[in-house]
Amino acid sequence: MGHAPLNVSALRDRLHQLASREGITQWDLGASRSNSASVQVDRGEAKQLKASQRSSITVRVWNRDGLVGITSTSDLSDAGLEKALMGAHQASAFGNADDVPHFSPLAKAPTDPLDRPLKNSEGIQSLLKNLLEAEKELLSRHPAIETVPYNGLNEGSSERIYLNSDGALRQAQRTQASLYLFARAEEAGRKPRSGGAVRLALGSAELDLNGCIDEAAERTISHLNYKPIDTGRYLVCFTPEAFLDLIGSFSSMFNARAVLDGVSLSKADTIGQQLAVPFFNLIDNGLHPAHVGAMPFDGEGTPTRALRLIGDGRLESFLHSEATARAFGVQPTGHAGLGAKVSVGPDWFEVHRSEGATLPGDHLDHRTTSDSFVLIESLNALHAGVKASQGSFSLPFDGWLVNGGERISVEAATVAGDIRELLRSIVQIEADPIVTHEGVCPHVWVDGLAITGEA
Template sequence: MSLNIEQIKSDIDSIARSLGIKKYDVFGSAKEESSASAKNKKPFGLNSASKSYLLVRVWNDKQQAGVTSTSNLTYAGLTDALILAHSSAEYASTENIYNFSEYCQDSTENMQISNNQENKITMQDLVEKCIAAESKILDHSPIFKSVPYNKVGDSFSKRFYFNSLGAFKISENNIAYCYFFPLAQETNKIAREAGHISISKGFKNLNVIDCADKAIKKTENHLDYINIKSGKYKTIFSPEAFLDLLYAFGNFLNAQNILDKKSLLNIENLNTQIASSILNLSDSPLHVENPDPCHFDEEGTLTKNIDIIQEGKLITFLHSSFTAQKFNTKSTGHCHLGSKLTISPYFLHVSKNHKIHIDQEFSLNQENNAIYVENVKALHAGVNALQGSFSLPFDGFFIKDGKKISIESATVAGDFLTLLSNIIYIDDNETVTHKGISPNIWIKELSVTGNS
């Protein structure tokens, strides 16, 4: 990538000295991305973009910190950013004093990570791959009318952090991705849509045709459908659906939300049972299967794989350096800078606690009168993250005598913490998704509203 990070660091060091600024830090990100879509076997929606920005924190003599962001990386733009951050520090809180991460006090943890980026893929390559995949879907059967949502893309990115004490960290990454969501309709039936998303480390590892094949299979599974009666059902969440639910209620992992009293939990829940004893949960930004690993957070703290729930017990929250100080612990490397520091997980990993003996093994092909939730929808509207309740439309199946039958439309509802406690089984087979890793998850009972 063309961005000269060393020059930006040198410029900011020089500007800070000239302005008399003694304490500052900078997080930056740069991305070059190209993508292509197809429509009726022709190129459609070709895009290339290059984006760079900095988040700048400056401390004044009272140790108040001001924050600003800029995408103007010229010398003049950097000067304006430091002046603005310094002037805004005057209005910062004097009660909550932010500081550098304890892991960024000097140059001992400096790092530069390169993931052996490939040569850039041409737009022609992206177009050809996308058209070939879309054509395969459309040619598979006349019932496949279109592929309204499709894309193949390639992205190169850099993340970097430096501060006035000499800390300096850079990481580079290259990911490729594709997704296909076909629309299919049989005679005298409603149109049905499903799809698949694939992400890989580098374009050479991206199997676009395989993604299209999976999209075809998923869509075909929903062509024959039924209505179901409303009631309480044993419910099985797919890996994708369960991870979506965890991210939607991510405030229960978040130490900043605990301090702000905007979480389902509080500090007294630490080291207590909050879920079924067969559940283990970790955040694994450096997992070998994570296509977009994050090696440090936005205040420069090195990340690592963190166990959050073990045997159903909450053993840690996710922390920034500020919340770690408040909780008398160490940062977990989950800080995101802004006018207010925020915290969020990177790559959640749900697994089964094999130490617990389970009297009964469960299998989808042995279930009866159960619901399989393949994909939850409307998370922005159907989740009350502060109360813990959810009511979400979903794509899924009614399981009768071990056979899955697609449901025309239905809604699943419940309480998130109750759901965690009512996990009765976790499959041994884990699935890697673009958001994390999880097996199928069996819930004792949830309310499902159907149309029958």
């Protein structure tokens, strides 16, 4: 699919020649290229057809004083590379002496093999035909479903490269496809209700279209019979997607860059502290077999690996780039981007319970429990309602009040709390891990969460 892979050996040789001609002895280059085709539809008509190609190249040069300059380009011709090297070299005179990145010590370490066969593209006409059929099928599921206002079908390929003057040479390719369907239902005299679903795959032919339609229809229809909820404290069960969204919003807790910048709940000495209930485990596993977007190395060339962030409730690790790892005296973890200030971010979360642990809410199961509880399906307004550096959240949600197995959709309500209290108030992590489009997680139960009903 898309363009032929770059010849990285030839690219490295050209850079070596250009650099030595300019008297540059230390440099590196990170590049990512992608192309994608996407379609959106509206009531049986094509709404948007889009094909795009992107490439971004970052070149860093260290000068004789050890200061680094950085430049970005999208031009891989000899003239473009020479211009980028020269620009970075000139910029290095103004480099920040207090924050000098180095090469990752693991940039030449072996990477784990990734079993991600590249898939052929189906083409934009095939995408359009499939999405029109999916929209038509979803609209037919219930008379109240009038529109599918948010929808999209996308396929594409991408390539990542890292090389440096020390001999590091990394290259990886992947293909990926995604589908999302978000339906809106309206009944006379009632508020509009909505629900949606997402599917990812290595190629668009492998996407589970029917599963996506079924889930979007089921979620939308289940919210039609809604009622207000009383304000109070509730036993709450989070769906895997909702819990992963919440944890992801507070990922600065595990981010060494955020710790060093003073914008994280964690401090350097938080490692080893009890952060959650003793049966809670969180792993960042960018190599998980279900992670469609996996890459074998990060922006600095460090191999991707599974990293235990929380083990038996204790904070065990931070996510590191080369620079943060050096500051903490540890190895980089494979979570870095490459830029003027190297960013750090998570890949793919896995949540699971400790083996053999006795949980206070072991009898709780979202399918069979007779207890009264609130099932939170999805959290909204995460960017506005989360104060990550303070730990607090106040978020509108979609979900149901479940009583004796009967589900009644919650009309409008907000769940609020503190992430540290929430992690210490978990009473049950169900045994079945569920693969979602953003990680692996079972249903997670938390007791005593504050819910405000909106009349």
